[in-house]
Amino acid sequence: TRDRFMEAFEAVKEHFAVLFREVFEGGEARLSLLDEQNPLESGVEIFAQPPGKKLQSLQLLSGGEKAMVALALLFALFRYRPQPFFILDEVDAPLDEANINRFNRLLLQFRGQTQFLVVSHNKRTMELAEVLYGVSMGEGGVSRLVSVRLAEVEASLGIGRA
Amino acid sequence: TRDRFMEAFEAVKEHFAVLFREVFEGGEARLSLLDEQNPLESGVEIFAQPPGKKLQSLQLLSGGEKAMVALALLFALFRYRPQPFFILDEVDAPLDEANINRFNRLLLQFRGQTQFLVVSHNKRTMELAEVLYGVSMGEGGVSRLVSVRLAEVEASLGIGRA
Amino acid sequence: LRLREVELFGFKSFADRTRIPLPDDLLVVVGPNGSGKSNVTDAVLWALGEQSAKTLRGHKMQDVIFSGSHRRPASGMAEVLLSFEDGEGTKVQLGRRLLRSGESAYLMDGRGVRLKDAQEFMMRYGISTQGTFLVEQGRVEALLTASAEERRLIFEEVA
Amino acid sequence: LRLREVELFGFKSFADRTRIPLPDDLLVVVGPNGSGKSNVTDAVLWALGEQSAKTLRGHKMQDVIFSGSHRRPASGMAEVLLSFEDGEGTKVQLGRRLLRSGESAYLMDGRGVRLKDAQEFMMRYGISTQGTFLVEQGRVEALLTASAEERRLIFEEVA
Numbered sequence: 001t002r003d004r005f006m007e008a009f010e011a012v013k014e015h016f017a018v019l020f021r022e023v024f025e026g027g028e029a030r031l032s033l034l035d036e037q038n039p040l041e042s043g044v045e046i047f048a049q050p051p052g053k054k055l056q057s058l059q060l061l062s063g064g065e066k067a068m069v070a071l072a073l074l075f076a077l078f079r080y081r082p083q084p085f086f087i088l089d090e091v092d093a094p095l096d097e098a099n100i101n102r103f104n105r106l107l108l109q110f111r112g113q114t115q116f117l118v119v120s121h122n123k124r125t126m127e128l129a130e131v132l133y134g135v136s137m138g139e140g141g142v143s144r145l146v147s148v149r150l151a152e153v154e155a156s157l158g159i160g161r162a
Numbered sequence: 163t164r165d166r167f168m169e170a171f172e173a174v175k176e177h178f179a180v181l182f183r184e185v186f187e188g189g190e191a192r193l194s195l196l197d198e199q200n201p202l203e204s205g206v207e208i209f210a211q212p213p214g215k216k217l218q219s220l221q222l223l224s225g226g227e228k229a230m231v232a233l234a235l236l237f238a239l240f241r242y243r244p245q246p247f248f249i250l251d252e253v254d255a256p257l258d259e260a261n262i263n264r265f266n267r268l269l270l271q272f273r274g275q276t277q278f279l280v281v282s283h284n285k286r287t288m289e290l291a292e293v294l295y296g297v298s299m300g301e302g303g304v305s306r307l308v309s310v311r312l313a314e315v316e317a318s319l320g321i322g323r324a
Numbered sequence: 325l326r327l328r329e330v331e332l333f334g335f336k337s338f339a340d341r342t343r344i345p346l347p348d349d350l351l352v353v354v355g356p357n358g359s360g361k362s363n364v365t366d367a368v369l370w371a372l373g374e375q376s377a378k379t380l381r382g383h384k385m386q387d388v389i390f391s392g393s394h395r396r397p398a399s400g401m402a403e404v405l406l407s408f409e410d411g412e413g414t415k416v417q418l419g420r421r422l423l424r425s426g427e428s429a430y431l432m433d434g435r436g437v438r439l440k441d442a443q444e445f446m447m448r449y450g451i452s453t454q455g456t457f458l459v460e461q462g463r464v465e466a467l468l469t470a471s472a473e474e475r476r477l478i479f480e481e482v483a
Numbered sequence: 484l485r486l487r488e489v490e491l492f493g494f495k496s497f498a499d500r501t502r503i504p505l506p507d508d509l510l511v512v513v514g515p516n517g518s519g520k521s522n523v524t525d526a527v528l529w530a531l532g533e534q535s536a537k538t539l540r541g542h543k544m545q546d547v548i549f550s551g552s553h554r555r556p557a558s559g560m561a562e563v564l565l566s567f568e569d570g571e572g573t574k575v576q577l578g579r580r581l582l583r584s585g586e587s588a589y590l591m592d593g594r595g596v597r598l599k600d601a602q603e604f605m606m607r608y609g610i611s612t613q614g615t616f617l618v619e620q621g622r623v624e625a626l627l628t629a630s631a632e633e634r635r636l637i638f639e640e641v642a
């Protein structure tokens with residue numbers, strides 16, 4: 001129904017504006033309906049302006065900036081409509097150290113509200129884990145999974161990039 | 163001409179097979195012409211089988227495996243037809259530590275033969291640099307570039323993820 | 325709703341039956357490139373009824389069945405079981421099986437059900453059928469590169 | 484052929500004239516997300532005649548001109564100069580300019596030339612017009628996801 005859509009849209013829009021300012025430590029972003037008269041038919045557009053920069057097309061943003069905008073929107077949707085679990089596969093790959101820290105803060109902020117399954121090569125993200133599983137591929141082309149400690153990870157699996 | 167194409171194809175095919183075995187420390191890969199009778203019209207297909215695994219579609223490979231296969235092919239093309247410079251923008255993002263080391267070895271192996279411009283967030287890749295430039299965005303939304311040392315990078319720019 | 329455990333058997337590189345108990349908050353999965361981490365996330369997606377082989381990085385759905393290696397013959401079947409527990413302590417296990425022949429089944433607490441029943445379960449507990457609970461490897465920008473219309477579908481589901 | 488220096492002026496986030504001397508073997512460019520590293524690689528691609536605004540992450544070609552910030556007005560023009568030196572010590576500077584009006588120019592040692600001349604220079608020195616000298620951010624898998632026919636074009640150029 002139109003009212004429910006507008007209620008959801010306005011709420012997510014607000015959460016997104018707040019989360020964006022949080023993860024970018026400034027700047028501003030907003031969601032907008034392409035066709036305000038017809039919300040149920042209208043596409044949803046995203047505008048994002050990192051601190052100190054001018055509002056321009058999203059595609060001009062850098063790889064890391066786009067990832068952070070996408071995470072802000074994803075978590076904004078979650079804030080309005082929580083999901084029982086959230087799977088993130090290597091979302092920290094394009095991020096620099098400062099943004100990995102902000103991503104980790106987001107995880108800590110939301111961790112009571114959902115079950116996170118995060119795949120990562122990054123040591124800082126690993127440090128947050130309640131449980132850490134190591135996956136390895138045996139010589140027979142078969143995967144197996146073991147519970148590991150952070151120290152073991154760096155030693156034996158040859159991973160833990162930061 | 164058909165002969166020149168076949169000569170180039172066979173050479174790159176050989177380099178690719180060798181480089182693949184090098185970066186995967188085993189396994190095998192090959193290039194093949196979809197239509198051997200008509201090389202100038204034929205598409206080029208890639209087959210890759212990491213060690214211990216079965217030959218299957220490339221798309222089933224993992225993110226890191228695909229990146230390594232792509233790098234092996236890129237360098238195989240380069241070996242046949244060197245280019246004066248080679249620009250690599252964050253190709254190490256999906257790689258684990260072991261593969262970052264192999265990627266770095268590739269850089270060292272080819273570095274006399276071309277000028278590399280590598281963008282990276284990874285400390286090990288930074289360690290290879292003959293010259294290291296740090297880019298930063300000022301408050302006015304303007305980028306500037308300065309020559310930096312590795313130690314400065316970790317301290318001031320807040321980067322250097324591994 | 326809590327996802328207590330994921331179990332894989334014959335699914336992609338998990339030829340051996342593998343049980344993965346999940347903690348309450350934050351599980352981090354680590355390992356070298358090609359070890360099988362994304363295959364675990366694929367398994368959850370698949371068990372929840374993913375219909376597109378391409379989304380699972382395959383050409384046809386049978387590509388999710390362990391295809392063998394030089395040391396190990398191919399499996400005849402892939403199976404993934406998701407063990408849930410709701411707020412009141414009621415346990416529900418959602419499962420999916422696929423045989424090489426193409427014969428497939430959805431399971432709820434071991435008995436065969438239709439895909440529709442699995443989807444109803446998802447809707448009842450707020451698991452997005454648009455897949456917004458999952459950010460696939462290399463796809464973090466998906467929400468941004470999607471068309472304005474595709475984004476609206478996500479908002480419709482959330483509303 | 485050696486690329487001795489890249490100079491940017493008004494190109495994307497490089498509003499100020501910025502000279503980047505290149506070492507003989509291995510330059511590594513580092514910096515935080517959004518600082519301008521990929522903009523440098525875009526500059527090289529653009530100066531070599533890239534025709535697609537989309538490849539440069541823009542909608543129209545004028546998107547490569549510094550668009551201003553809350554502290555700095557937009558630039559009226561973007562300019563990139565590539566200073567080469569061949570095996571015999573002969574220096575060649577290839578350049579490109581674009582004004583907000585859309586007026587554009589290719590330059591060789593400061594004088595106006597056509598795109599065709601820039602492309603001839605590339606072919607003479609073996610700089611791929613297919614762009615195989617560049618792996619863009621997030622596009623390392625491009626050779627694999629390309630169609631078999633697209634790959635053939637790359638082989639044709641190499642042959």
Ligand SMILES: Nc1ncnc2c1ncn2[C@@H]1O[C@H](COP(=O)(O)OP(=O)(O)OP(=O)(O)O)[C@@H](O)[C@H]1O
Binds near residue numbers: 335364
């Ligand atoms: N049906 C199958 N049978 C056997 N092996 C398979 C099957 N499907 C995929 N694989 C193997 O699983 C491996 C990919 O696993 P996965 O994508 O989970 O790796 P990953 O741990 O996520 O790696 P990365 O860190 O590079 O993303 C590939 O080597 C692939 O060959």
Ligand SMILES: Nc1ncnc2c1ncn2[C@@H]1O[C@H](COP(=O)(O)OP(=O)(O)OP(=O)(O)O)[C@@H](O)[C@H]1O
Binds near residue numbers: 620
């Ligand atoms: N025409 C322009 N005028 C002003 N700023 C621009 C222009 N085009 C792009 N930018 C800015 O440049 C920044 C992107 O720079 P770039 O892509 O080079 O970052 P990066 O250092 O590669 O980051 P990452 O590590 O995330 O990949 C964006 O913040 C964008 O707003």
Ligand SMILES: [Mg+2]
Binds near residue numbers: 089225226361461
């Ligand atoms: Mg993966």
Ligand SMILES: [Mg+2]
Binds near residue numbers: 062251521522620
């Ligand atoms: Mg970049």
